[in-house]
Amino acid sequence: MEDKTILELKNVRKVFGQIVALDSVSFALKRGEIHGLLGGNGAGKTTLMNILYGLYRKDEGEILLRDETVNIQGPRDAIKHGIGMVHQHFLQISNFTVLENIVLGTDIKNKYTMKMDQEAEKVKELCQRFGLNVNLNDMISTLTVGARQKVEILKALYRGVDILILDEPTTNLTPQEVDALFVSLRVMVNDGLSIVFITHKLREVLSVCDRITVLREGKNITTLDRKDASEEVFVRAMVGEKMDIENSIYFATEVRQGFDRTTVEAPKLKLENVNLISQDGIPRLKDLNLEVFGGEIVGIAGVAGNGQRELAEVVTGVVPITNGKKTYMGDDVTSKTNVDLLSSGFSYIPEDRLSDGFLPKATVAQNLILGQHRIKPYSDGRFINWKTVFSESTKYIKEYNIKTNSPGDIGGNLSGGNIQRVMIARAFSSDSQVMVAHNPTRGLDIPSMDFVYQKMLARREAKLATLLISEDLDELMRISDRIAVIFRGQILGVLVRDEFDKYAIGRLMSGITSENQPTEEKNLP
């Protein structure tokens, strides 16, 4: 790392409607460093970088690139200035090949024959130099998330950027893929690139970054050299003064005992050889066996899209099982639908809050009782008792810290994090025997995440069963008693708490069941 500043953002301010997303934030990137941009959800990290990349317009502030003020109107300008960004959601064309995706929009030498030998050579050279192995002739749709991310990085490198922004790049990568990514990033900065690494995961910035800037609620908190600061300093900077870190689960360091199964005879929920075949004839779940006991949190790990959503929907009765058996407290409930299950002791936090979990045009109170609205105390079986609904809602709004004026407000006016709180309040308030929580902390800041974890552990104390499906491996390892790893609709392995090992889980996540098998990495052609 040299001591020369290549990029500087000065006093950037951005307002969305009523909300101040960035309040006079400054940021300086040195040549040849990996600079971590750390903060919880809603801290403004992505907003700041989207302004730099020209996706958002800043309201105030200045961008200095190599000591000159620049005006970036859109991604094209950004690329022209040598700034590349790898988004959390890849911008790729799934039925084009890797090479086609990389060269798209640039001048190909043989533009009337598309003989791209020269371009392929250049890309292969980049692949080798930075350890980004990917087969150039593969279709994007056949690639894993990790490989698609490499393509996205190659797209930027191919355009010759010297500043690379990575937005939460480790989401949905296996631990092995994360390690490989970090090695590649180090090679890149040694080669002269400068990297901004956006993340909410403290451990990652500590292991890979040279300097770290912490944002919280749209404000600069601190910028420190990695070697000058301890973990505690960053924790405090991320969450502010209010949070009780000592007693938090998010930052807990002591070892917690796993669930002791010998004390309970029967599971609350049992799936036996469950198969699900989708309407277009594709098997989504294959011979799946799973037990969740009262007083236990069972985590489901896996790369997104391997059957997690289907599993959640099968358990909660949203989708009927093709064949197999589902037992709840000893009763066969295979053919019961979600209407029956939600009134008889199930609760569900769906993954996609906007399409499955929330009615944006209904009131906050209506959203809070959704699913429980057919049973007492909200209904006598025919009519809904709105008085009770409102008094209960007011209670939940306070308890779950939902930012709204009254229970009668329209749900769609809430922010994403608050909508998530409504869904959490709804699921936790019913003290259900079986809870299915799919990415329950998505979009929440750290104190709110911690609150959800406390609630889950309280369920555990109360001998209730919880099935936690999450894309966040740290989250699963933090609070699960057992972790089952799902891959292409199959449970490849189950680990109990004392055996938790992120690399072992990572191997199962990429479909490797024994250590002798070769890794999934493809060699260059």
Next chain:
Amino acid sequence: MDTTIIDFLRLVLLSMVPFVLAGQGTMLGGRTGVFNVAQEGMMLVGASVGFLVSFFSGSILLGVIVAMLSGALFGLALAYFTTSLKMNQFVIGLALFFIGLGVSTLLPKLILGITLTPPLIPTLKSIPIPLLSQTPFIGPILFKQNILVYVSVLVSIGLWYFLFKTQKGLELRSVGEYPMTADSLGINTTKMRYWSTIIGGMLIGMAGAYLPMVYAGTFTEGMTMGRGWLAIALTFFGGWSPLPILYGSLFFSAVEVLAFRVQVIGSFLPYQILQMFPYIATILVMILTFKRSRVPGFLGNNYDREKRSL
């Protein structure tokens, strides 16, 4: 027997032209995400205008060119309403169909009035290709056709080459698959959508002009007889790719010729049933192939950069 087969196959090639051109026109627009459903109306306008211009100017070439321009105009309207004004493609397409239907009947009545004997234009002559047309069996089938048969095949091959072998083609396809990606890489999605829809409209207009110039020598109301609608089915059947659309046209055309033949020979079936034959065949084929058919990812949608949610 031999001559019957030759005759039949020659007619199949002759009748495939409107399917090929309308299918390729639909495909081209769809490849940037614009799903055109106004083919039937656009072909009728092409037929009507093409006939009138040829009748008064005496030049079939001029008739074809003006028919193509009328198709381009409809394509431009479709592009403007969907791409610039971001209105629902299906609704606009249906509106354009009805406008086309009306205009195509109105124009001859305004210009020619009502005549006792239909005004006629000379039909397209077949142009035998030297030497090749002398080949036994395939000669008369493939190389003794009118100019537009050759043109439709060349257009198909040209489009295949453009879409899959050139940089512009790659960029065009990217717009129809995932315009956010194309936009982020500096490809002008609006321009791509306009041009593909306009040129697609030209091909559909030409498909319409073919009808009076080959079959009747005159324009009659609704003379497309549903070929525009079938072109949509054909495009799905051909997986939105130029060459499969060309082969698919042969099938659609063969069914049409067959139904016509049976009518002429006479059979115990009422002719209305025979006229339904191409459509029934289409439905059957679609049931078998629809699920496997690959459709451009963004087909039927309008792209709004401001709505980029990140």
